[in-house]
Each structure stands twice: as C-alpha cells, then as structure tokens.
Amino acid sequence: MKSQPTIVIAGCGHAGIEAAWAAANIGVKVIIVTMDTNAVARLSCNPAIGGLGKGHLVKEIDALGGIMGRAADICGIQFKTLNKSKGRAVWSLRAQIDKHQYPHFVSECLISHKNIQLVEGEVVDFSVDNLRITTAILRDGSRINTNAIVVCSGTFLNGIIHIGNAQYPAGRIGERPSVGLTHSIVNHGFTMSRLKTGTPPRLLSESVDWDLAALAHGDVNPRPFSVLTKRPFAPENIPCYIVDTNKAVHELLEDNLSKSAMYSGKISGAGPRYCPSIEDKIVRFKSRQSHQLFLEPEWRGSNQIYVNGFSTSMPANVQLNALRQIPALRNVEFIRPGYAIEYDYFPTSQLKSTLETKRIDGLYFAGQLNGTSGYEEAASQGLIAGANAAIKTMGGDPFVLGRHEAYIGVLIDDLITKDIHEPYRMFTSSAEHRLSLRSDNAGSRLTAKGYNAGIVSNKQLKIQEQFDNEVSELKLGCKKLKTQINGTSLSLYELIKRPERGIINDVEGRKLSGKYSSDAIFTAETDIKYEGYVNIENARVGKLKKLDGIKIPPTFDYYKLTSLSSESRERLSIIKPETLGQASRLAGVRPADIGVLAVYLQSSS
Amino acid sequence: MVPYDQETIVALATPPGVGALSVLRISGESLVPFYKQLTKTSPKIRFAAFCKLHHPETGEVLDEVVATYFKSPKSFTGEDMIEISCHGGEVVQNNIIAAILDGGARLAKPGEFSFRAYMNGKMDLLQAEAVASLIASKSTYSTKVGLYHLDGRVSRQLMNIKSQVIDLLAVLENELNFSEEEIDATSLDEIASRIKLLRNEVSAIVNASSFGRQIFSGVRVVLFGKPNSGKSSLFNALLGYDRAIVSSTPGTTRDTVEAWIELEGLPVCLIDTAGMWESGDYLDNLGIAKTKSELDKADLCLLVDEDDPTLIQADHMKIPVILIRSKCDIDQQVSQSNGVVRVSSKTQLGIKDLLTHLSTYCTKVTERSENNSFAVMTTRRQRTLLGDAHGVLSEALKQTSENIGTDIVASTLRQFIVCVQDIVGEIPNENIMETVFSEFCIGK
C-alpha cells in the first residue's frame, strides 16, 4: 500500500499554523516540527491582530478556511474598525488579543486535527535527490522522510537580540535561535541577507498612574473576522489607554541616540520604515512635538502592559527614563525592556508564486524569513505555501491568487517581483484593485475558490453561499424599489450610490432589509456604492492582467534576445519570472523590454 | 505585427526612383563582419567612408559609395547599422540590394526600422507615431510638428504631468495607509486645487491638440447650402480643376466629394456635399444624413446661397461659418452686404478673396499651435487618450467636491496615470503597436 504523502512544517508560528492547517485539510499527513511545543502560535510582539491592510489579510485567511480569524474572534478582548473616516474599501478591523488564550486555542485546533502531528525539534538540514526534497533532518539526528518541507522559521534563523549595547543570540526573548538551517539552505545555492525588527518595553500595570491616561475603547457593536463566528457577536470591550510623548521624552532620547543599537551601527539589517522605532520617529519627524502611545493589556487582567508606538533598541535605563518623563508613567517599572532582533531572511525573488523555491522541488518558504513583518503577512504566506505543498504531492493545479483576487495575491506577487530592502508590510496602497478587494467581500471573492482547492469546509461554503444569496436578493430589491427624492422618483439602488445614503436611511429600504443580516446589508450597500468605480478600475487593470496570462518557460534564454537592455536581461535571467506580468513588475526592467519579450514570446509560440 | 526576429534587414531610405543619390539602410545584430565583406575595410564608428562596394559572395565591385557604420546602441534602431549612399538610379540600387540580400539580409517590412527603435527603447510610442505622421504628412507644416515629437519633448511634458499626479497620489496613498490617529489628513480642498492645476496643464495640450488634428489630418472645410446653389461649381473653382459634377438639376451631388489643397503649409480638405432640404427621396435623405455627419467633423463651413445667405438659419452650427453669395455674375447689381463673400465660379470673381479668408483661418491654427510650443498630439489615438485623461481629472475633481472617499479619488488618479502610460506606450499593448507600426512605409 502506498503511504500517505507527508509534509514537514518547520516552525509553528503564524505561518506554520496556517501551512499545517491548509495542508492537513487537503488530506496529506502533516508533521509540524517546532523548537518549543509550548511556544506554538506565540504573539511575539503586539497583543493585536488585524489593522490597516492586515485586517483584510485576516478576512481573506478566514475566507480560505484558515485559523487566524476564528482564533482572533474567540481570543479578542476589544474590536475596532480603523479608518472609518475614509472610504469603505480601506476600512479594516483590528482586535486586541489575549496573548495567553490565543496560543492555547490554536494549539488545541492543531492537535485535534487527525492529519496533524506536532513534534518538538529543530530542523537543521535536509536531503535532496535530483533537486527534490526527500528528508528533513533534525538537530537530534532523527530523519523524517517527506515530500515537502515548508520552512516557517520566523525571526529565529541566527537571531541576535540587541538591547542598547548588549547583544546575544536568541530567536525571540527567552528562546534559543535556530542555527544551522541557514547554512544548509545557502549550501544549495540560495542567497540570504539580514533584517531587523524591534519590540517595545512591557510595563508593570501597578506602576502606571491610570488616572492620567486617556481611555480608548473599542467599537460597541463590532463585526467579527470570521464567517464561522456565531452571531450576534458580543465580545468584551476591555479598554486601552493613550498617553502622549513630550519634549522632555524626545530630548532624552535624542541625547542618547549614540547608545541605540540601530543608530550606533551595531545592527546590519534594515529595519521597517512603517513601524519605526521611537528613536527613528524622533529623528525623522523632528517637527512633531508629541507622538501618541497606546498602553495595551497583553491578556485579560494582565499586569503586563504593551507600549504600542514605543518600539526601541535603546539601553534599558534610557528607555525607562524617557518613559518616566510622561506624567502617567512617572513611576513606571519594566517587566521587560524593549529590544530589537536581527535575523536571516532569503530574498524572495528565489520563490515561485506558490512559495516553492525555484531551485529545489518541494522546498517552500513562508513567513518572516521571506522578509515580511507581521502575524497576518506570515499567516497568509503559510496558507498558500502549505496548500500548494499538499496540492503538489497530490498532483493538482497550483493554488495561486492573482493581484486582482486578493491582498494575499498582491502580497506574494510583490514578494517575488519587488526588491525588498526592509521588512515588507501589507498596505492597501499596494493593491491596484483596492476598490474591489474589500474586507467585507473577502468570502464572496475567495471561499468557493478555496473550497475547490480543498482547504475550505463544506459547512463554510454553505454559509458563504447563503450570504451571497442574501446580498444579491438585497441588491435586486433595491433596484425594484422606487423612492422619491426632492420630487423626482428614482430607484433605491441609484439613491444609495450617493455619499451618506444607505439602505436603512430609507423607509422602504428598512422594510426591505428587515429579514437580512446586517453583514449582508452592509455588503450589498457597499457593492452598490462601489459598482461604478470598480468597473472603471477593472477596465484599467484588466490590461495588465492579460500579461499575467502569458507564461515564460523556466528555461528561457534571455541572452539570445540581444535587443534587451543589459540591465533588464541580467535581472530577468537571475529572477526567471514565471509570467510576463511578473516580468513587467520587476524593478529595473524597462517597459520597452517587456514589449520586446511580449512580441518574442507570442511570435515564437 | 512584425516579429522582432533579430535578422539583418535592409531597405531603401530615400524615395525610389531617380535622384542623384540613394540611401540604403541595413540594421542587424552585429554588422562588423558584414561591413568588412561589403567594403573590404574595417569600419570606423560614425565615420562616413568613401569606398568601393563589393558583392559579399563574388567580390564583384557594384558601385562607389559612402558607407557609415553605427555601433549598437547608438543608432536609429539601437542595433548595429550601416548606411550606404550610392548613386541614384534603379539599376544601381537594385543591384546593391540584391547583393545585400545574397549576403544574408532580408528586405525590411513597413515600419520595421522604427519598430526596432521602439523595441530597443530608442523612441517611445509618441515618437514612433511622429515618424509615421511625418511619412504620411500631407503638408509642410506638419513636418515641423512631427520633428518636435521626434525630439521627445511632448513625451517629456506628459511625463512631467504624470509625475506630478504621482506625487499627489503619494500623499493620498500615504494617508490611506495609516489610521487617523497616526497621521493628519490633507484637506479635500487642497487636493482639489492641486488637481485643478494639473487639469489646466492637460487642458493646454488638449486645446493645442485640436489644432494638431488640423495640422496632421487637415483642416476640414464643408460646402453647404440649398440644392443647385452652386456648391460643386465653387468647389471646382477653389480646386482649380473640375473634380465634382455640375449640372442645372437640383440634387446632383448626393455622395460627398473630397479634395485636398495646401494653404499656409496646412493640408486643407474641401468637402462638397448634397444640399440640405426636405425630400421624400430615400437617396436624397441618405445624402443629407452624410452632410450632417460631415458638418459634425468639420472645422469650417462655407454656406453657399445664390440669394441672401444671411437669411439662412445657421444658428445650430457649432463651427465658424463663412457666408457666400454665389453666381454674382448674373446680377451684378446686388448690393454688398456685410460679412458676405460675393463669388462667381464662372468669372472667378471673389475666389481669391475666399481663398484669403481660408488662409487667414489656417494661419490662426498654426499660430495657436505655435503659442503652445507645438505640444500637440498628432494622431487620433493620442488625442482620444488625452481627452480621456482630461476627463479623468475632471471626474476626480467632482469626487473631491462630493466628499467621496479618498480611496475612490486615488483610484481615479491611478486611471490618469494609465492614460498617460498608454499615450507614450509604456504598457505593452499589441493593438496599439500594431496600428502604429502598420502606418509606416518601408525604410523607416
């Protein structure tokens, strides 16, 4: 009897979790090897999931049968939709998370899956036969025969923690780094590089003068992330607090800049521009008198407080003195100072759009080792890598999402075509189809597709279909309903297109929508409002989409196309894009050269 | 479309036929060996060498020529090129071309040299189209504007507007990427005023471009009036030869007739039409429909009447009108009336006058385009896209005034960028390239 195909997931952070889950749902045997089985699904940095751009990712992961959305709904202690003052396409949900409950819930999910086996250990090497993965090799010498390895090692590869002048090897605070795997990967001809990221200090709750901090509650009637979460959704609404930095804080930090690990040049990796350290913000936004800091509880009843906005690699005493310049934090004590971590990553032009490496069959990379930052970005990649690793062993078609289908598609396409010099974070502006890739329609966009790939359950598909029906019925209803406005008669559908108008502002609309869920009403209304703009957007981007359909053979010899500029030729032959679309998005490739390639590929096929 | 196959191509660059000298162009991947075969000397880059031209296989001397070698990428096509000036006359030319073909080259297809230049990034689509317009240009003036394009200045002007839109977009995008707490938003008023400035710049090019159409496609002048009023006769008189049929039966002209003249360096297209009147005849009505559509496309109307043209209702006309009283030879006593040109096609009376009126109009066109420093779009494709781009900015302005989300405004501005990219051909689009390069003739 042929044994069940096996996939090894190396590392059980947010990428590893979704990789394992998707692969297991497809039906392969999944062995998760992770360095510490008590540190599964750890939230290494902030106690929150979602946020601008990232909230979209969580919705999509959920629409594709992933775990993150459900877990966030269950472990969330405050929910808030951000960007409500802007257009609905950029509204994004964010939840404060109980950091204790989250790993617990996720571990339970994984362990109870019949196809998943969780093993404590460290993958340090692998064997290949004919450029195809055959075995994962662990530090203790044990070997696991496998069809694929998905490496999800996060910040652990040769990790070094920096606190001021002090530095020591670690994967995360209190955890060993992973040493050896990088070496094995590089030995197979991969290039690697270094990146860094930082996390703020954790405060002792009793030492904060809470009366001097401003309250910040979440939304009163939030919508959950997951379609599987039971309605009505009535989560807790535990407050966070806001304090502001001031001149004294800034001066103190500025005087000590030379002691910051980053500014003194001790860290060679580039840090994220979008989640800058406090010393970064002070240098870069000199004109700002003050920056907002959020004091966030790390779990229910937590005595440990996360200082959102104060990520730093200053010496502990400087961090402490600076914070003590803020009235509410005059007597503050640290549970742990902020620190920065520096780690290995592999430039992602070495990957295909399935996240399999171009060099070795069955070797996949997902998560922070791909140069991204954030739980949601990691989880998205995990899902795609895990699904594809499983699908490939079963002989199916690759599961790839286009830039027009999902933020996940944008994320992965950006990774494999753009040069990344700093940790990559999801932004709504990266999506040229932003108006159609909304949070609220993630399920309508993706669930059926996920079901066909085998990663979405029948139950979820049914819920989604029910929702989609409600939305189309509502839209149809709006078309039929006539209302009067300033003496002219028009359909409710047309009326809703006007800003500040909605289904339930209208008497007839209220009657119509009575029997539908508020989610369906919101989506129907937004669909109607955005319809015209989405059509224009589609027409604009449709042209580019065509280029994505033109495949470039992996063996294509760019050197025989002498008319390419030498710069383009060099980039193209190193990166070997899979499609003309990818080629057209590569930095350093001239549009005219894409024209040449287009003509060549079409005339030779 | 022409495939880019890297073969060595050859074509005559000067018009075929008799002339003192003819110029042949060869373009290909690496032509040094070929140059040596043809001249038995080694090439010096960009040096016009006087030499004997040999048959590459037999070595037979074909002509004494001036040969210039251009090394890739510093050539018209961006490939290696050889330019050969030989003696004029078809026999010599044909012999030389045949020899070059024997040496392994093939005849270039229409537009292939420009196509390769485009493919090698030596020119953008605007410039390629300018080459096409130059070739097709019917008049002296259009050549001037075509050369301006070739210089790439129009592309630069557009790219400059595009980069300003990108700057504005960066502001909007940045604000969308961060939450209200992290970053202060720019006011919609400020965004609107920036869009307005940009739209003005685009407007300037759009306005200049309606002249661009006149410069390249010609000024369209329609003859219009009652049946039998003498339109066809006047048409012939202006042309200086009989092109349209003239008869005393009303309704002689049914289909429209076109003919070209050049005035003040501009091509002018005269269009004779069927008269306008109510009729039950199907064919007549067809002619009238055609006349209407000609009027829609026209720049100028000559309203012809044998009685008093001022009595004819022409209010609905959207274009300038010149009123003409025809057949003035019959009743010489007719009083002069203001703003009416009196002509007789029979005696040529007033024809010069009328031509002067037309010339004045053409001079205005060229003057206005000169004030716009020639930044005109030469082809219909360019003008349509530029019109779209202008419309897109107006739409964005409207959105800011209606308080629509900046996610939508940003999407609209992205649309503008795509329009500009399309105009200069930054996004490969087979259809565009196909039409652009199909308008070429061989040797360019």
Ligand SMILES: Cc1cc2nc3c(=O)[nH]c(=O)nc-3n(C[C@H](O)[C@H](O)[C@H](O)COP(=O)(O)OP(=O)(O)OC[C@H]3O[C@@H](n4cnc5c(N)ncnc54)[C@H](O)[C@@H]3O)c2cc1C
């Ligand atoms: C100090 C710090 C600061 C951060 N700052 C930010 C921030 O500002 N903004 C932000 O968005 N995100 C931040 N994060 C990043 C966020 O934690 C990660 O993006 C996310 O957790 C990455 O997920 P992952 O699945 O790739 O890896 P991780 O969650 O790091 O998980 C990796 C897992 O793999 C295991 N592992 C590693 N190597 C091996 C091996 N060879 N064999 C077996 N198991 C292995 C580890 O034990 C671990 O469980 C920060 C993280 C840290 C540590």
Ligand SMILES: Nc1nc2c(ncn2[C@@H]2O[C@H](COP(=O)(O)OP(=O)(O)OP(=O)(O)O)[C@@H](O)[C@H]2O)c(=O)[nH]1
């Ligand atoms: N005496 C005189 N007769 C003219 C003159 N111009 C035209 N005619 C006569 O007028 C008649 C009609 O002339 P056309 O030029 O055919 O008139 P038209 O307006 O084109 O007529 P339709 O095409 O039928 O609408 C002919 O018999 C001409 O000979 C002119 O300047 N003087």
Ligand SMILES: [Mg+2]
């Ligand atoms: Mg006539």
